[in-house]
Amino acid sequence: MREPAAPAGAWEPVIGLEVHVQLATASKIFCGCATAYGAPPNTQICPICLGYPGALPVLNAGAVELAARAALALGCEVHPRSIFARKHYFYPDLPKGYQISQYDRPLATGGALAIRLDDGSAKSIGITRVHLEEDAGKSTHGADGTRVDFNRCGLPLIEVVSEPDLASPREAFLYLSALKRSLEYLAVSDCNMEEGSLRCDANVSLRPRGESRLGTKTEVKNVNSFRYVEAALAFEIERQAAILERGEAVVHETLLWDAGRGEARAMRSKELSHDYRYFPEPDLEPLDLDAAWLAEIREGLPEGPAARADRFVEAYGLPEYDAGVLTATRPLADWFEAAAAAFDDPKEVSNWVMGEVLRLANERGETVALAPEPRPLAPAALAQLLALKAAGTISGSVAKEVLAEMVETGTGAAEIVRERGLAQVSDAAALAAEVDAVIAAHPGEVAAFRGGKQGLIGFFMGQVMKRTGGQANPQLVNALLRQKLAG
Numbered sequence: 001m002r003e004p005a006a007p008a009g010a011w012e013p014v015i016g017l018e019v020h021v022q023l024a025t026a027s028k029i030f031c032g033c034a035t036a037y038g039a040p041p042n043t044q045i046c047p048i049c050l051g052y053p054g055a056l057p058v059l060n061a062g063a064v065e066l067a068a069r070a071a072l073a074l075g076c077e078v079h080p081r082s083i084f085a086r087k088h089y090f091y092p093d094l095p096k097g098y099q100i101s102q103y104d105r106p107l108a109t110g111g112a113l114a115i116r117l118d119d120g121s122a123k124s125i126g127i128t129r130v131h132l133e134e135d136a137g138k139s140t141h142g143a144d145g146t147r148v149d150f151n152r153c154g155l156p157l158i159e160v161v162s163e164p165d166l167a168s169p170r171e172a173f174l175y176l177s178a179l180k181r182s183l184e185y186l187a188v189s190d191c192n193m194e195e196g197s198l199r200c201d202a203n204v205s206l207r208p209r210g211e212s213r214l215g216t217k218t219e220v221k222n223v224n225s226f227r228y229v230e231a232a233l234a235f236e237i238e239r240q241a242a243i244l245e246r247g248e249a250v251v252h253e254t255l256l257w258d259a260g261r262g263e264a265r266a267m268r269s270k271e272l273s274h275d276y277r278y279f280p281e282p283d284l285e286p287l288d289l290d291a292a293w294l295a296e297i298r299e300g301l302p303e304g305p306a307a308r309a310d311r312f313v314e315a316y317g318l319p320e321y322d323a324g325v326l327t328a329t330r331p332l333a334d335w336f337e338a339a340a341a342a343f344d345d346p347k348e349v350s351n352w353v354m355g356e357v358l359r360l361a362n363e364r365g366e367t368v369a370l371a372p373e374p375r376p377l378a379p380a381a382l383a384q385l386l387a388l389k390a391a392g393t394i395s396g397s398v399a400k401e402v403l404a405e406m407v408e409t410g411t412g413a414a415e416i417v418r419e420r421g422l423a424q425v426s427d428a429a430a431l432a433a434e435v436d437a438v439i440a441a442h443p444g445e446v447a448a449f450r451g452g453k454q455g456l457i458g459f460f461m462g463q464v465m466k467r468t469g470g471q472a473n474p475q476l477v478n479a480l481l482r483q484k485l486a487g
């Protein structure tokens, strides 16, 4: 990623992120309409989410539970009472003329999320608040006019607002990655960015290095990939630095990132918060949460990715690097643990998962590693393969070949080795004959070896392997060669 050019060096970027996350409930937040993605436009709507006069919202308890789970996992204090509020603005995809959100009494405040910087050090990013709200509809602008799909209206969201603790576009990227990973582990959202389940607005301002007061910020909206967030922030930092270098003032405004052009353009001047005319939603009771219920949610929180990586280092003796790769997603971490339970050499399992298994999964376009369709590779199947290798029945290179076939056909390792006659040749008499043949065929190399060119052992090994189709036991061949060449 491009870092800001020279002038920006004098300026310190201050970045905060607002992330909207769609909660993984089957129905909407205030009505019973379905939330499934991709339904034909305006087929998942009702008088409540369309905001008909007199229709009354009813809060979805499942959404509250997922939101509480996320807030607790992010270390927030979840308040015993929070209040829903109407946030007024006019837009064609908002039929009520207001969005039900939370304002001065949000669900939760005061958390933190740790990110690991590129130099390996950890940095804690403050979480200002986590609140519940409903989504708006979606306008599509085409040649024949604008069409509005209200299916999104009333989808349950949490908004996770960070403190302005991020000091570079790269840190913003790392924070978003860590947040997404945590939320996926918690199963509170599918975090599918292409489907809009996770969206990010970024606030950025510059100030002279060493200054503690904040400069005027701008907001970059509608960024739907982490790489775009990074690029949009780098662009905006350079733009603001150039303005400040000229001695001019940055204007408080909202910008829209255009990924195609690689630039941010002004959208509208940012409304101040009082322009939204927030007031408590009269149709909803305050959200009162029982302390015992919250304690139960906290008890039931799954192990997060960072804690799991620490445990992988402790319990399996893995390097931190391995632990980081293996805990990238919960399915991958689960898969590794199942394989490690079936084969008693965690580092060997780790090497194979990080190497061949992920490579094969990627090759097959699998985003959830280790489930190459249509024949997912079972952890126990890898364990069986590694057992054959550990017993010396097959060599490492044959094992790779067998694994590829296992993924391709769904056949077990032992069966492939038996059917294709891949078992390693460990019959000393048979190998001795091959070694003799190689020695007889290369008198020049034999003389050179005996004259001191010890490196030629690799050449002889290669010749024997060639004659045996790679199935000779390499330790045995090496011993035989050294014995016969010495004579």
Ligand SMILES: [Zn+2]
Pocket: 028, 031, 032, 033, 044, 045, 046, 047, 048, 049, 050, 154
């Ligand atoms: Zn509805």
